[in-house]
Amino acid sequence: MKNFLRRVVNTDFLPMNEVRKIKVVLVMTFLLIVTAATIGFAFYFDYTNAVKIAVMAVFLFGSGLIYLLIRFNRIMAAIHVTIIYTIALTMFYTQGTDSFYAYLFFYISLTVIVFYQELYIFLSYGTLVLGYGIFYIMFHEANLIAPTDILGSVYAYVVLLVLFYLIFLFQSMNNEKLYTDLNLEWVKLNQVIGSYQDFTLFHLEEIRKKSKGVPFYEDRAFRKAVDELSVFVCEQLKDRGKEITNVLDLYIYIHERGLAKIIENEELSVSTKKIANRLDKYLLNRRTDMVSILMNFFTRFRSTDGYRPNRYEYHLGRLAPSTAEQVIALAFVYRYLANEPTAFDHYGQPDKIMSHEEICQLFAAPEMDEFLSDGQIAFFKENADLFRDHLGRKG
Structure with missing residues (x-):
């Protein structure tokens, strides 16, 4: 129990599948408590004894099935079963009685569904619960409102349920967008880190060859x-x-x-x-x-330099404050590309020096917007011949 509570507190550091597993366990516990607390009232519902016993057996089987799915790490299946269990519990109570307490089970069902924070699950199961809830309100109108209530007050129940649904729908859509943006940012960052590690590994191999050392897996x-x-x-x-x-x-x-x-x-x-x-x-x-x-x-065990606002800045327009410095930096970039092996061969190794035409194509590529401004690119295009004649490779 202590370990489970520790995992609940530290869900921000757990993978998504582990977070889903914790949510399923919490929902299963909640459903067992709700079922145990309200099952006694089921004997007063308008069902035959055979139906009541059969429903109890189905709920017991559902609880056991959820436990087995969690035990064998079938988390998504367990999520669907818990939601179906909740909807079945709602239908059992709403069909057995037409009181206001049965109406509250629609909110319980929507709360369980939105708790998983899965947009497609909320759109499918949540819309189903909403439709059934509206049908139930309109069909049992006489039992939900008092005789002294004004005409049309039943629509307040419909509006409240629809608002409850829409609020959490927008919240789920916002979370989905946030997760998507974070995932794209992670993919982009992972690609950058991967490029750095590729170059690091390449240079480590070059250092090993120069020192005439053997690969350490052969040591x-x-x-x-x-x-x-x-x-x-x-x-x-x-x-x-x-x-x-x-x-x-x-x-x-x-x-x-x-x-x-x-x-x-x-x-x-x-x-x-x-x-x-x-x-x-x-x-x-x-x-x-x-x-x-x-x-x-x-x-993780290497000390890094102190924080600088432009530490991870790569755009020449923001790194160099004056136009003259930007032109000098652009000249350095061109000279390096024109004289050092930076183009990759078929094996992914940088062993080919770029030609002037290849450098021009590189500067015109959309990816260069992260490094050069439109003015710097235009300046290079207007003076490409000067760059080639004075900074290009000789011979």
Whole structure:
């Protein structure tokens, strides 16, 4: 219980599937409490005893089904079952009595549905509950209003229910837009980080080659440490630590031969190829998930420079205050592109120097709006020949 409450408090740091799981558990607990607190009144409803017993059995089965779905991590299915359970509970009470308390169950149903914060679920199930609620109000008008109420006061019940629905509909749409924007921002940021890590890995490999060092996955001390650690961990998990050495040999072999050649090798078994495919994201000779984790972990222990407002600013128009400085910066950019290998080859390695025409195409690309202003691009186009003659590659 303590661990569950801790997870509820820290839902901002949990993946979406875990958040949904917590919501399902809370909704299931709420439904059990509501059912237990109100089930005694069901014996006074206008149902036969057989129907009452059958409904109780269905609710009991639904509770057990929700528990099993949560237990086996079928969260989306559990969400649908809890909503269907809530709607069924609402229909049971509204068909059994026509009092004001039955009318409140429509709000309970909408609250449960909106609690999940899933737009398509709210549009489907929420609209169904709203339609059924309006039908119930109009059909049971005489029992919802007092004889002394003014004519048409029943429409107040309809308006309140519709407003309740619309408010949470707009809130769900706003949340959906917010999640979409955050996801797009995360994808964009992840691509930027990925580019940085690609260049970092490339330069680390260049440094290793210049120092004539061997890749660390070929280093004997590294392989010995990984071998001993793998055996130890495997023994703690399944008491067969020696079997992991075969997987470790395959892991090193993938680095040397490449995954594609292993998959194409007809002499290897299907199970070996499956294991090799699973090991692909843990390779260390290119930017895999494992390399990204290592880099992110390493950077957490590196001190960074103090905060500067333009620390992550890349636009020349905002980095350089004067026009002269902007022209000089633009000249530096052109000279670097015209004399250093920055164009990628077929293998994704920057080993080709861009030509003048390629630089012109790059400056005219829409992506350059994040780095250059329209005035700077226009200045470059008007003076492209001067840039080529004085700053281009000689010879």
